[in-house]
Structures are given as C-alpha cells and as structure tokens.
Amino acid sequence: MAGTANSLNPESQAAAHAARQTELRKRSSGRLMIFGFLSPTLAILLFMVAYPIFSLIYYSFFNFSALRQATMKPVGFNNYKFLLSDPDLWERFIFTGKFVFICVTLQMLIGIFVGYQMQKNFRGRDVIFTLLMMPMMLSPVVVGFLWRYMLNSEWGVINFLVSSAGFAKVDWLGQTNPALWAAAAADTWMWTPFIVLLATAAFRGIPETIYEAAEVDGASPAYRFFRITLPMSAPVLFIALILRLIDSFKQYDLFVALTGGGPGSSTETVSFSVAKTAFSYFYTGEASALAVILLVIIIGLSMILVRHLTKMGEKY
C-alpha cells in the first residue's frame, strides 16, 4: 500500500524517473566503453589472425602456388590425404615429438631442482638470479648461432673441452642424433631459466607454517619435497609445462640458425617444414593444409592452458 501511495506522489515519481535515467545512461555508457575499448584490439586480431586462418583453411583445399596465383585448382581433401600419407611428414612429427619430449623433461627437472635451491634466501641471491635469467633474454636466432659456433666440430669450444677430457671429437651438427641432442641442449639452455623463475615463485608461495607442522611431525626432507612442495606448487608448474610444450612444439627460429634443418632434412620440425613447403617450394596449398594441422594441435594445447589459467585467475 505504501508503495502505491508513494508512486502516486508526483515528486517521488520524478525522482524515480531521474534515477532510472541515470541508471540507463550509466549502462549505455558502459556498453559504449566496452565497445570502444575492445574494438581496436578486436579489429587488429580479426584482421591479423581470424582472416588469415580462414584463408589458410580455404587455400588448403586447393592446388595453389604463390608463384602462379592465377591457377587455382580445387582438390578437396587431397592436400590433407597426401600429407597424412607422406612418410616424410610423419618423420617431421616424430622428430618434433622427440625434441619436445627431451626439452620439456630436461627443463622441468633442472628447473625444479634449481628453483628449489633458489627459493632459499642467501647472500647475493638477486644477482645470481638475474645472471641465471640471461639466456632467456637472448633472441632465439642469436642462441642458435651461438651454439652452432660453440658446437663447431673443428674449432668449437665444446669439442675442445671434449678432446681435452680425452674423448674423440664429435661431429655434433653433422649427424642426426647428436644434432637432436645439440638442439635440445640449446633450447634447454635458453628456457630452463623460465622454469626456474616460475618454480621459485611457486615454492616461495607455500606458507612456512605448513613446513613447520611437517617438521613437528618429523617429516624427512624427501617427504617434505614430494608430499608438500610438489603438490602445492603443481598448478603453477603445470602452466610452465604447457607453455614449454607449446613453445617447443612450434620451435622454428632456433633450427634456422642452429642446423638449418640438416643434416639432410633430419632436424626439421613441423614448423620448419611449413616454412620450407611455403617459402622454398611455394606449394602454398599444401603448406596451408600443414599449417592447419599444426594450428589444430596448438589450439588444443592452448585450450587446456587457458582453462587452467582462468581457474587460477579466479582463485588468486
């Protein structure tokens, strides 16, 4: 009853009207802000990502070369059929898989180990920490050349150390398996600091009281590490793992500078293969199909990552 009486009062009606107007204006200004603030980012990403990806999918159904753009023959799924039945491509995938596995395993193990030591406070920690981060700051192409130079079989410093230790010199970059390990060593050199950075932060984020409680219960250092440290930092370590998986899977720059894909084509990653098909052979249609396959894999991995990140973003 009181409400009805109030709404009959012209003064309060005007006030309510004004309030509604402000509310509406606020909401529409909010909408304007959302639109205005998002549109530059959205525009550039649509133009630079969505449009190229749709074009890639389109070209992947054509026999098409960038050199002869006038002739475009639709071939249906033939590009995909050809690629998936091509033993060479499977070799690229196997090589990429081996490379990713070695890199990610080494980086996680070393990174967690070093990170566990770096969480402690000691004198000169900041300086050492910054020094340890340096490989990550280099351009991947510089890293590739630096390792190629150090690994040179004739005058490289690594073979100098190998031969001073009494072993025979190794032709690191001239043979398939040593080249794989050389590339993994270079990638691990560059990216272990990244794991160290994340692991250290994760370890330092674990409340001291939990360790103290474990201390009271007489827990061994191994128990502390495997039952407290690792599980409690698992979400952060998982982010690190997925990021390294994605980045090493699409690795391209390093191989351009370090091995050039050789010897033969034995150290070509899938990314490298896309570039070679598109920019050396100019089989644009086939390269598009291969790019689409690569994208599907990367997008799958990214979705896992983003879901995890969003969950963490809500929690912290």
Add this chain to the structure above:
Amino acid sequence: MTHSKTSSIDLATRWLVLGLLALYTVYNVGPIFWLLLSSFKGRMDFFTMPPKLFFTPDLSGYQAVFGVGAAKDSASAVGVFDSLVNSVIVSVAGTSLAVFFGTLAGYVCSRFNFIGKGDFMFFVLSTRMLPPVAVLVFYHLMFARLGLADTRTGLVLVSIFANVGLATWIMKGFFDGVPKEVEQIAIVNGYTRMYAFLKLVLPMVKGGIAATAGFCFIFAWNEFAFASILTTTQAKTLPVKISAASGATGIEWTQICAAGVVLIIPVLIFFYLIRKHLLMGMTFGVLGRR
C-alpha cells in the same frame, strides 16, 4: 651412532647438490661469457685451437653494428646499422600501440561482463600461442597484395598483433588488483566512468603499464620468424640481418656475436627494471600480482 650416520649422508647430499648447482651455473653462464668474449675476437683469433682466452680485442663487430669506425665500410657490414635502426623503430612503435590497445581491452575485461567474454579472452591469448609460420603462409600473400611486404609499417602491424594479446592479459591482471570501489565511489560522487578510468584507475596501474611495455618490447625486439619472411632488403631487423651475415669468407661470426651482445643490452635493462613483475608477465597476469 645413527645420528652421525644421517649427518654424513646429509653432508654428501649437500655436496652433491652444490656440485650439480655449480655444473648448472657453468652451463648457464658459460655460453653468455663465451658470446661476450667472442664478440671482441677478430678473424685471426676466432678459429684458433685451443680457443684463446687472451687476445687483442677487435672492435670490428661493434663498429659494423653501430655503423662507425673502419669496419663499417666492409662489404659484410653494409646495412647492419640500418637494421638496428629498423629494430628500434619497429619495436618501439609496435610496443606503444600494443600496450595502448591492450590497456583499453584489459580494463574492459577486468571490469565488465559482456557476452562472449570468455571466448574473447581465449581468442586474445591464443594469438600468443600461434605458430608464426602458420599465419605467415598467408601473410606472405596478403602483405604483397597490400604493399606491406618489406616495410616497417608491415612489421609494426605484426608486432602489434603479436603483443596485444599478451598486453591485454597482463593489464587485466593489473586492473584486477585495483579495488572496484575506486570507480564506484567516483560514480557515486557524480564523476563519469571515463573520468574515473583516466584520472583515478590509470595512475594506479602506471607501474603495470611500464612492466607490460617492457615485456612487449622484449618480445618485439627479439622477434625473428615474422621479420625474416616478410622482409627482403629495406625493413630487415637486426636479428634477421645477422642471420644472413655471410661475407666472402663465410659467416661473419664476430659480427653475429657483437650483435648478440648489443641485442641483449636493452633486454637486460628492461628485465632489471621490471624484475618485480617478471612472474606476472610470464604467466599472462595470472600469477604474482600483489
């Protein structure tokens, strides 16, 4: 007795840990030291076996990179300094625009709920994961048609796209750290949302904007794949230029090492300046905000 036994095991573990750490430090720092040392080695000292630790420093690599001194006129040094200029222009322009757009988008993502927000956020971040060579297959055609091939404008465009997603996520993280009450109080007091954003919220994330810019700059500065395929002569950046640094006598190692040192210096400075936000930048603004 048991006590002395455990402590000797402890001691052994401790030495093992220290040994492994020392080994890792050599692995980690050694190549950097070697890069620095080699950047001063002239051709005579470069290929000696055993490798020389002491030699007369040769500045030809640095002279080529900075376009000064005697070495700047050698055949292999032509255009190296220009590529350094290109690198600076492209990274600074690309970073500024990416951070500008990313700040706006990050603010909206932090403060508003809108239809398709989750999809937008995923789409934005996925651009950071994108294998460059995949989109390059099409960029190669697109840039030629639009007349952007081998231009700095084209590279700036690429640099914006490659970093705006990262910038959006990091800035969202920084905006999330600012209490929502800031705007609420401002609006209650009769100010507009825009005013609250510009005059109140933005100054509170100044440090965040600087850190985001630092990150974007590092990625833009070191970028290789896009620049190597989309440039031919005029717009080459320094990483691309040195990858083709072959003279009459093969690869110009001194030049490559000197360029490597020159390339790392600004990154080192930025790393130091944004060291508090390192974790945040590396996890897309999700971790490490305080």
